[in-house]
Amino acid sequence: MTDPAADPAAVWRGRVQDHLDAAGRPPVGAMADWDVFPFERDGLTPKAMGERVVPEPDRARTPEECGTCKALARDELVLHTGARLAVIRPGGTSLMFVANIVARDHERLDDLDEAADEELGRLVARTYRALRALPGVGNVQVSKWENGGGHLSVNVLARPLGVLELRGSNLPIWADMLPDIPQAEYDRRAGLVRAALAVR
Ligand SMILES: [Zn+2]
Incomplete structure (x- = not known):
């Protein structure tokens, strides 16, 4: 036995x-x-x-198949570029704002060293604060589910102020059911987040 x-x-x-x-x-x-x-x-x-x-x-994607690698190649989706990590956003969102803290190369959380771990901690806190400071944001949730695709991505999700149904861990399910915000509005907020992340 x-x-x-x-x-x-x-x-x-x-x-x-x-x-x-x-x-x-x-x-x-x-x-x-x-x-x-x-x-x-x-x-x-x-x-x-x-x-x-x-x-x-094995669910790992190659860099050619990887949505995160593709987003990193699009300047309008990149909000901050650090030493080993970057902050990007998806092409659209139904929430007030969504950012992802990702590795600049196609690698997992498992692959980071001590310096990159520290960079990750700093970027989680700074991205959280940048989204929290946006007008109309009630709260910001942080999560990491990815690993199968092979590219580190920490999700940072900003929900609208006063929309209490969207509180907590079900936020991504609500987000999936709601319509995308207008692109111009999303782009304008991206400018604010980019500026906040540029401040040292
Ligand atoms: Zn990738």
């Missing part, structure tokens, strides 16, 4: 199986009762959980 400590994720997955229904679906969780959850509980159907996949498939 295999030692469970050798594959703790197998133990985790085995334990979860007892929590699933016959189709492999978990029950809807407590988050569905949060004020900021974007969906009504009635009618929600969780997806079924499949078998584990080990080893995991």
Whole structure:
């Protein structure tokens, strides 16, 4: 018999199986009762959980296929260029503003050294403050989900002041459902963020 400590994720997955229904679906969780959850509980159907996949498939993109590498090549999307990292923005957003702190080269968080770690910390704080200072911003959320694509990207998301449904960790789901802001408005804010990040 295999030692469970050798594959703790197998133990985790085995334990979860007892929590699933016959189709492999978990029950809807407590988050569905949060004020900021974007969906009504009635009618929600969780997806079924499949078998584990080990080893995991390689999801890394080449620099030629990488959206972050492409954005870094477009001056209008670059907000700041540092020693090892840069701050960019997506081409459009439904929120007040979105920035991404990214590696200048096609590399992961795992690849950074001590100096780049320090640069990352500084840029997270400075980008947060630059977005927080924009007129009409109620709060700014910071997250890092990426790794599969192979290019470090920390997301910094600014929600509109007073729109309380958009508070918290469901902000990206709300953002996905709402229309993009006008490009000229987004570009104008990009100028403010670029100027704020240029101040030492
Ligand atoms: Zn890349």
